[in-house]
Amino acid sequence: MTDKKEREDQTASSETKGSSRRQFMATAAVTSVGLVAACSQSADEPSAPTAANVGGGSDYDVIVIGGGMAGCAAARETSKAGLRTVLLEARNRLGGRTYYAPFGDKKVELGGNYIYWLQPHVWAEVDRYALPIGDSPAAVNPDRWIYLKDGKPVEADIPTFWPKVDQGLIDFCANSREVFPRPYDTFFTDNWKPYQELSIQDRIDQLGLEEDVELAVNAIWSIMSHAKCSDGGFLEMLRWWAALGSNSIDFNNAVSRYKLDNGTSSLINAMIDDGSAEVKLSTPVSRIEQSGDSVRVTTEDGQTLTAKRVIVSTPLNTWADIEYDPQISDVKLQVSQERHVGNGNKLHIMTKQDIGNVFLTADDSFGPLQYGYTYTTGPEGTHMLSYGLDGMFDVNNLETVSDMINLFMPEVEVTKTYGYQWALDPFSKGTWCTLRPHQFALVPELQRPEGNIRFATSDNATMWRGWIDGAIEIGTRTGQIYAQELA
C-alpha cells in the first residue's frame, strides 16, 4: 500500500506541479564500504594460514572469495548453516563496489548505494536488520534542468521538456512486459531473443526522437548503463524497467533516491555479524585448483587453504585475473576478459553557493558527466552527485571539476570534489554491471558451476544484475545451495 500511495502522491503532484515527476536516476550500483574496523575481524591482522593442509580433510567447508555484498551474503548463509566458512577479501576493507567513506566532516557513498522497496532481496535485508532508510528527494525534484547541446548549456523548460523525455523512456521500454513477463526469471520465455543483438543506441535510433529529447534520453540510458549507448545491451535496461513495474516513477525513485541511512557498510557489517565466517582482509587470491572433492585456494602471498566448495564473489571483470585448474569455461573467461561495459566516474561535488535543486545532463559524447543532481542543498552550499562515463576524468582536481561544472553553470564556485576511481582499482575494473548485447544470452553459463566452484556476484545475478539487490540475490542463493549440498 505504501508504494501505491507514493505513486498516487507523485502522480497527483506531477499533474499540478509538472516537474515533480521527474525524478531521475543516477546510478545504481557500485561501491564499497569502509569501516572495516567495525567488522568482526581486525583490519590489521595479517592473514595467517589457519590449519595445515594435511590429510584428507579440508581446512574449511566453504571459502568465499570477495567481501562485497554478494560475498558477505554468501558467507552469512553458509556460516549460519553451520559450515566452516572463511571469507577472503583482497582489499583492506569489506564492501567491494560499495564504499562508505569519510570525506571532510561527513561520510559519503563512493560507490553503489541506491536501493528500493521493489528490490526484494535487499529490502528483505532492510527489514531483517531494521536498517534505517535515507531519502534524498532533491534528486527527483529539480527546479532547474540544464543540459549540454553542442557544448553549450541549455536551460530546459521542465514542464514541457520532461513529459517528452518521459514519453521517450516509456517508448524505449514499450515492450518490457511482453519481453519479460516474469522479471525475476528473465529467461522464463524466449521473447527476449529477437532483441539480443540490440544495443541501447540501436533502440534509441528506432524511436525517432526530436534532437533535444534524444540528448536527454541518451544521457539517461548512458548513465544507467554507465557506458556509451552503443556499448550496452538494450535488454539490460528493459529488464530494470520491467522489474519496476514498467513505469518511470518507480524507475526514477529506484535509481537516485533511497539508500541506507547509516551507509552501505551498515548492511555489510550486519551480514558479517549475523554469521560467523572468519574474515581475512588484504588477502588477494591468485589460484584455485580442484581435485577430487577438494578445492585448493592459493593466496597471492603463497598461503594455501582448502575447502569442499568455493564461491567466487569477485567482479565479473576480474574473474580472469585468477588462475584456475582446471580452467573455467571459455565463455566465462572470454566474458571476463572482454568485460561488461559499466565503467566511469561518480563524483561528490560541493559548491560555495546554494544552487538549489539542479539536474544536469549531457549525452554520451561528453565523457566527464552524463548525469548530475543536487543531493542536499542549503545556506552552507550544495552537495551534488555526478556520474560520467570517463573513468579517467581527473575527478580529484578542483580546477578540472570546476571547469566541467562551469560548462553547465558558469557562476558556480566548486569548493571540494572527490571521486573514488573504480576504473583504476584492480579489484573492481569498472563500476556496476551492464552486459554487452551478446552477453545477455550467456548469463545462464555465467551462473553455471565449475565443479565445486560457483560464481556469485551482482554481475551474474538474474533480476537486479548490477545492483546491490542482485548481489544479495545471488550471494544468498549460492550460499543456500552449498548449505544444502553439504548438510
Place this chain on the structure above:
Amino acid sequence: MPRNLPEVWQPGWATPGVRTAALLALALTLVGCGGDEPSAGSDATVSAEPAAPPAGPSLEEAGCDVERASKVVEQCKVCHSVEAGAANLTGPNLYGVVGRAAASKDGFAYSKVLRESGIVWDLETLDAFLASPLTYLPNNRMAFGGVTNADDRQAIVCLLNTLR
C-alpha cells in the same frame, strides 16, 4: 606562483624560486640526507615510528600552504589514516611516511610491484608518485589517478613531511 618551501625540507635553501628548479634541487638535497628524518636511508625497511613520537612541526612551521594542504588531505583521508598509531584503512596509515621504505607499514598487504620497488618515500619520490601513481609504478593498487595540480601536490607532500 612558487610556494614557500618548508624549511625542514631544505635547510639553508629557502629562497623561493622556479618550482621545477626547486623540486630538482630538493631532490638533490635529499639524496643521502638524513636531516631531521628518522630513517631516510634507502635500506630502511620498517616504519620509523618512535615509541613516543615527538610532535612534528605544524603546517605553519613547516612553511606549507596550509589552506591548500588542508583541503587536499581530505582526499587522502578518504582511504588513509594519518594519525600516529591509527589503523590502516583502505590504504596504509601515512604517519611517518616520509623516510619510510615503500610497502613497509606493518599489517598492510601491498602490491607486489610496490613491495619490490625499492622506493624510499622522500619528498621527490612522493611528488613523482602522487602526480600519477599508476604511471610512476604500473600495477600498484592505489586506485587514484593522481594529484595533477603541482601546487596541490607540493602542499600535500609538505603536509606528509610534518607527520612525524
